[in-house]
Amino acid sequence: MPSRVFHASLKMLAFAACAVLAFALAGCAQEPPTPVPFKPVPPERILMPLYxxxxxxxxxxxxxxxxxxDVIVRFRDAPVYIDGQHxxxxMNGEHVVFYLSPGVHRIGVTTQFDPVVELRxxxxxxxxxxxxxxxxxxxRIQIRRVAQ
Incomplete structure (x- = not known):
């Protein structure tokens, strides 16, 4: 008889632990992931440092x-052109800051599979x-102007 009570208590404890774990995991799933900052392009990959x-x-x-x-595009490099100059x-998650004169410039991007797409x-x-x-x-690669 005491073993039945023990097994029932053990089952109840296991059920309670599963319920607490389910609520804890559900709470974690609702929080958005922390955004990862963009990495700067390494200096050795800058072909025209003047820009x-x-x-x-x-x-x-x-x-x-x-x-x-998407694994299909994640590891593709995307050459960037300023006014026709490569x-x-x-790469995925990188950024580069160009210093340009005021006015209209052409910023182009491509991959080994895409033609150059330009943005005025x-x-x-x-x-x-x-x-x-x-x-x-x-x-297919795209480029667009975005707000900060």
């Missing part, structure tokens, strides 16, 4: 490669100057 050096009269333009979980390559980018010190590079559902 990444601040100077009087130039405006910072931040170009970011959005993180993607300046650097962006108005550089203006009064506005946020940020562009986002990402891949669409068909794994």
């Amino acid at each position: 990444t050096q601040p100077a009087p009269g130039l405006v910072a333009v931040d170009v970011r490669r959005e993180r993607g979980a 300046v650097t390559d962006l 980018f108005m550089v203006d010190p009064r506005y946020t100057n940020r562009a986002s590079v990402a891949f669409d559902k068909d794994h």
Whole structure:
């Protein structure tokens, strides 16, 4: 008889532990993941350092490669062009800051599978100057201006 009581108590304790664990895991799942900061492109991958050096009269333009979980595009490099000049390559989760004169510039991106996609980018010190590079559902590269 005492063993039945012991087994019943043990089952009740196991059930209670499972319920507490389920509630704890459910609470964790609702919290959004902490955003990971973008990594700067390493200096050795900057082909034209002139575009990444601040100077009087130039405006910072931040170009970011959005993180993607899709394995098909995650490890592709994305060459970046400023006014037709190949300046650097962006990898998943990287960014680069260019210093450009005010006015319209062409920022282009590509991959080994895509033609160059260009964005006519108005550089203006009064506005946020940020562009986002990402891949669409068909794994094609895109670039667009984004707000800060």
